[in-house]
Amino acid sequence: MTTHPGSAFAGLLAPAQEFGDLLRKDFPILQRVLHDEKPLIYLDNAATSQKPRQVLDALNAYYERHNANVHRGVHVLAEEATALYEGARDKVAAFINAPSRDEVIFTKNASESLNLVANMLAWADEPYRVDADAEIVITEMEHHSNIVPWQLLSQRTGAKLKWFGLTDEGRLDLSNIDELITEKTKIVSFTLVSNLMGTVNPVEQIVRKAQSVGALVLIDASQAAPHMVLDVQALEADFVAFTGHKMLAPTGIGVLWGRQELLEDLPPFLGGGEMIETVTMGSSTYAPAPHKFEAGTPPIAQAVGLGAAIDYLTNIGMDKIAAHEHTLTEYAVTRLQEVPELRIIGPRTAVDRGAAISFVLGDIHPHDVGQVLDEQGIAVRVGHHCARPVCLRYGIPATTRASFYLYSTPSDVDALIDGLQHVRNFFG
Amino acid sequence: MTTHPGSAFAGLLAPAQEFGDLLRKDFPILQRVLHDEKPLIYLDNAATSQKPRQVLDALNAYYERHNANVHRGVHVLAEEATALYEGARDKVAAFINAPSRDEVIFTKNASESLNLVANMLAWADEPYRVDADAEIVITEMEHHSNIVPWQLLSQRTGAKLKWFGLTDEGRLDLSNIDELITEKTKIVSFTLVSNLMGTVNPVEQIVRKAQSVGALVLIDASQAAPHMVLDVQALEADFVAFTGHKMLAPTGIGVLWGRQELLEDLPPFLGGGEMIETVTMGSSTYAPAPHKFEAGTPPIAQAVGLGAAIDYLTNIGMDKIAAHEHTLTEYAVTRLQEVPELRIIGPRTAVDRGAAISFVLGDIHPHDVGQVLDEQGIAVRVGHHCARPVCLRYGIPATTRASFYLYSTPSDVDALIDGLQHVRNFFG
Amino acid sequence: MKLDSMYQDIILDHYRNPHGKGLRDGDVEVHHVNPTCGDEITLRVRLDGPVVADVSYESQGCSISQASASVLNDLVVGKNVGDAQAVQEAFLELMQSKGTSEGDEEVLEDAVAFAGVSKFPARVKCALLSWMAWKDATAKALAQQPAVND
């Protein structure tokens, strides 16, 4: 790590380095060495996180000792697998401070969770049903997974889709909130943290407004759950969605939390085994939530892996992780702005922002930036990050995004800065 | 293994024992010892299969060396992860003899695959659209996952749901096929192998009839793909669904194969990242299949695991596996019928049947049968096996089901028979 | 053997000779299902003022669920609703004890034999099926009664 004597970070960087260095020992992939002996510097955490040994051990233990289908067996393995799967639900419920474990639905990813809500509302009875008179409100900084489901719903029901725009600083423009959220609004769905810009959104103001018109609120916490304390009761939302692979868990597992009364009232989405109470050829009745929304054999091992990831995160402490990332973000936004011709897309300070930082570097295309960084062992993401409207809004084709996590360190930031200098020289 | 000198199996049992004994070395869980030193005898394969070391190794290698989000990165890990994920698609395509790899869609399980088709048809344009004039045909032996999606579709569109009944022998009653499948039929969806009775269905006759009226055909191959050569071109269906966890792969991965022209014409289901071509706030266009149907971060590691499972199965040979299971099934149906008061539900011979065998034992409830077998280390499934209409049809509340796989052996069958004698004594 | 702790003789006796089985007149009828295994019960409750006058039922299920319905019948018929509800709660607590409780024989009588079942999570629902049906039916029957004291 470059030491900046006398800089504002002087006392913070050494502990942050130690924090990250200690944790990365748990992550086998971070020991990897790439082309020409370059150690891997993984700064693509907003796309997906790496997995600690502890999560892989939980997966292996599940498959090597307990694997069985859940819920329907009297044999030992089936009982153990069910206990592990349902135990993971308890862990998720505790992690997000859910009032009840039955409010935690396992899906395959955040995208399914978001689509699940859109589809519930398509087939719901009044007062929830989204029809041609209804309005849906999202924002211009959503991930495609929180845009396309609403476009589909709007096309298929005739409901009107509206959205909050963005300020030049990469924040939500709430100036027209009263025109956007009205008596016609059935649902307001927005991200807690932007995956492209890192912006942390003002939940309370939006939730208050939505509540005042009786609209439901869905919060996409995909970029929040891995990085900060998530308390669904404090958020006061109706639904919260997130995805396991970004928070140290396996791929193939997501979560939808929803308020119990809503989960009782709303219709099922996918039909099949596990989600029924009784079936005849003519008609079926459904099991209570969460099972009503979990058709078929669930991602059992992946839920168990998510439980292990939550144990790992909780042992460290989400507040400590957030503080660590805040230090890194502050250091990174400062140092990045020392790079000539570099323009940050999104907040230029560490206030109300997460650890994903997008930027453009002069007129060097992000693909080229990413390629030259890769050659130095630095993994960043380039492109529109599944949030193309943000690129359109700021008149850029794409960005380079560096995103940090608990195992990131100040020396990763330094390597990124050096790498960007190298990119400039290469295309200079 | 009990030797039955002079029995029809004399020459077959020893090789079958050897075949299974050799393979089970690859399965860590099968080394497990349960209560009071009872070795695990796992006869619940129709619910889910166990995983060989080779599949776990592939998962670990993925997470320890290559894990990244797919399709959108220029860094090494993203390229490797993408190559592994798309390589798994190639393996599935070859395994089922798909004309094109782009016809292979990854889902989370067979239930999602089946729901995917039902939802495509709900939102499709003519001629595929299922509306109030349409009819849907299924069978009375379907898994709930191939019943409930159609009930939901029928409730939501007004389409009429019809089904083939069952004969006393546990076969489809095709006598009224001309009344069931008519010009109004938009889709015929049925299982290739019954998960409760093991019945193998006469695909050709149903497909011919469906083709003659221009109806689409969806085949639920969940109980077929793990056990026999599956050739989607030979089946001549339009869609084929199956699930990874029953064929040595991880939980959390399923497959839908569909004919390319249909996948082009039919609308998307889940919306989000990965499935788009270009997105603006107002509207989006979609990527070509298979991506169009894979919203969000896919089950990457699970697809890689499915690829490894397919390698494992293919190395042995699906024909050898089928032959092995046929020997076991023949032996099992014969020996089971020696148990007093035991009644097989479904075909009582090994002709046109798979290796799942359901039965009732006098008036001892299957729960009690399963519990006492479990005490002896024998894992069977009890209940309605997500196919409650079959139980209703045969006037029974539930069955006990023993189901075999490549690592099962004649001595497993012997243990089951001894176990059932013990059950009878216990409740005698 | 672990199994013996589940299949106590008392349980097997009730299973073989269930008490009060069959449907008779009642104020309320409910139908409960165990979605996990498909076990079903149709249960009727007849109240006589504050007293549980009869509990009659038709059911389909394993030895545990059959025996439990029989024990239920023994324990609640003839009791004041309030006392019967206390028994029901004690039974629920026992079943949720995961093998850590032996049950209070004063309150639960024969039902303490189910203590061993609580160690088998998949079977707890079997033991509870009839009790949950009774709880539901009783609540409905009470709701139908003319309000007396408030």
Place this chain on the structure above:
Amino acid sequence: MKLDSMYQDIILDHYRNPHGKGLRDGDVEVHHVNPTCGDEITLRVRLDGPVVADVSYESQGCSISQASASVLNDLVVGKNVGDAQAVQEAFLELMQSKGTSEGDEEVLEDAVAFAGVSKFPARVKCALLSWMAWKDATAKALAQQPAVND
């Protein structure tokens, strides 16, 4: 360094000074997008009988996709459509070679510099974007032409 095999000087030169960039008159206009990264190209083709009279384009993308459009312009303008299509096919083949082919310099001229790109699966689409757009536009332009020989 592996990177040099991708960023050949020829490629960087074309990237810095793209040939034929800008939109001019054409018979057909197409718009292609690389969904993976959002690169876009608007491309027009003008045919003069059997000859590719002009290929003009506006595009947004990385050095590889920009350079590739420039090289495309060099290679196809002035050629007979049939010959130009042969070049396109040779380029496609080179890009799909995963680093195993060096390309035929007789046919591909400057475009052989892209051989190194074929080792980077994520960038192959960048190199192909303009060529696929050209292929599409040319097919459409041909379809518009009055049938001559059949």
